[in-house]
Amino acid sequence: MSIELSADVLVVGGGPAAAWAAVKAAEDGARVVLADKGYCGSSGATAAAGTGVWYVPPHPEERAAAKASRETLGGHLADHRWMDRVLEQTWQNMDEVAEVSRYPFPVDASGRQSRRGLQGPEYMRRMRVRVQRSGVRILDHSPVLELLTDADGAVAGAVGYRRQEDRAFRVRAGAVVLATGGCAFLSRALGCNVNTGDGYLMAAEAGAAMSGMEFSNAYAIAPEFTSVTKTAYYTFATFYHADGSVLEGAGSQKGRSVIARTLLAEGKVLCRLDRAGEAERRAMRLGQPNFFLPFDRLGIDPFTQLFPVTLLAEGTVRGTGGIRLTGDDCATDVPGLYAAGDAATRELICGGFTGGGSHNAAWAMSSGTWAGRGASAFARSLGDTAGRRAASPVGGAGLRPAGGAGRDTHREVVAAVQAEVIPYDKNYLRTGAVLTRALGTLNGIWREVRDGLAASGESAVRARQAAAMTATGRWMYTAALARTETRGMHKRADFPAQDDPGQRRRLVTGGLDELWSVPETAVAQAVPA
8 A cells, every 4th residue: 555645845855955945845834745765864976975065255256256267168058147046045055054054164273164065974964954853754765756747737746665665655745846866877976876867757757848968978087996986186186098108188177088088999097196295185085085995995095006097977967967947946847846956957057067066066055945945835826726636647668668568677778778878989979970879779778668668666666767867868869969069068079169159058858759959049849749
C-alpha cells in the first residue's frame, strides 16, 4: 500500500537549493514536504566537499568587477539584472548561514569572518537542522519518479518510492520545486552519482523546456586513482607527458582540451602541483582536506611527485544548462512547477561558461530562496482547491513502455548512453559530424527506452535514471548542433569562431520523442512534441 501525503509545497531534492527552498517556503507559511533520493544533508556534490561562494560586498565597484570578470568567458549571455539579484540574495543568505545556522566561518587577525567559502559537510549538516526546525517533513531515501498534473496541466504533486520501506508514496501538493541537481551521467565525479537528470525528464514530461543545454560538456581534472574533482587546485600544476616532458599548453583554466587530446592520443597525462608555494600548500590542505586523503593513503606528495590525472565528465553539474526559467520566482513553463540550483539553467548568471563551485553555490541558495517563496505563493493562490484537484501521473519512459510489456534493461541503457556522452572526442572536442552520429544513436536508444524499458520498486528508480540520462544527452546534442559557432564552453572544431552578433542569444530546447531547439526569442513559435 502506498503512502498518501499532502502539502502546500513539495520540494524534490536534498542539496543546498532544496534546503533553502524548503526553509523559505515554510517561513512563508506553507506546509512543506521534502523528498530526497539520498539523505538530505549528506548526498550530492556540495555535501561531498568544500566550495567557494560568489560572495561580494555591496559596493558598486566590487560588484561591477565581479560581474565583468566572466562576461567574455561566458560569451556575453549572462543577464546583469539576474547577476545583481543573485549577488544581493547571496549576501543576505550568507548572513543567515552565519547568524541563524551559526556556521563557524574562519576569522582574520582583526576578528572579521571570511565568508567566501563553505565546507560542504558542515554547511549541509546545519542546513538539514534548519529544514527540520522549520517544520518541514523530510522523506529521506525517497526518490521521486514522476510528477502529477491536474486537468489544466498545472503540477499537482508527485509520485515516488520509499527505498527503506519498499513501497510507493504520493504527495498531493499545490506546487512543486525541482531541486534535483544536474546530470553527470554516473561518471563517478565526487558526489555526483545522484545527479542523473531526473528533474529534467520530469519537467519535460509536464511540458517544460530546457535552456543552455549546449553548455553541458564540463570535464573536471581528477587524479586517476580517485573521484575527487577540485580543478581549481590545478592552477598550481604543471602537466607532463608520460615520458616526463612538459605538456605544453595544458592547464586547468585554459588548456584542458590539450589534456583531453593527449589522453586520447597517448593514454596518460602526469601532473605535479609544483607551482604552489608554502603558503598556498598550507591553505590548500586547510581548505580541501579531502583532496589530499587519497594522496596521503598512497604515500604520494602531490607537490613534489608526479601522479596520473584524468578528466571526469560533470555534464550539467558544472555546465550551465538546465530547466528554463520564466520568472523572477524561478517559475518554469508549467504552472505550479519551479526549478532551483543545478536543475535550473545558470546561463542567467554565468552565460555559456561554468561559474565553478562559487557561482553554483550562490545560485543554489538564491534560486532556492526564490523558488520556495514562489511555490508557496502559487499554492496559496489556489485556496481550498489545491487538495481537491484531480491529479494524474505524467511519467512515461522507464515506467510505462509505449510498446506494451517492458523489461528492465537499465544497465544496458546507461552503458550505451555513457558511450555517447562521456568520451572526449564526442562531447568535449565537438564537430558537427560526430555530434550528428552520437545524437542519432541516442535517438535510437530513446526509442528503445520509450518502447520497452520498465521496472518496479528500486529498479524503477534505476530505469528512470537511465531514461533521464538518455533524454539529457539528446537535448545536449540537439542544442550543440543548433549552435553553429564556438561560445563559452561549447567549442565546435568545425565552427571555431564566435558568431557575434549573429548567435549572441540563448537557445531553448525541448521535446521528448521529437526534439526542437530555437532562439529564446522564438520560443512562442516552437511547438513541443
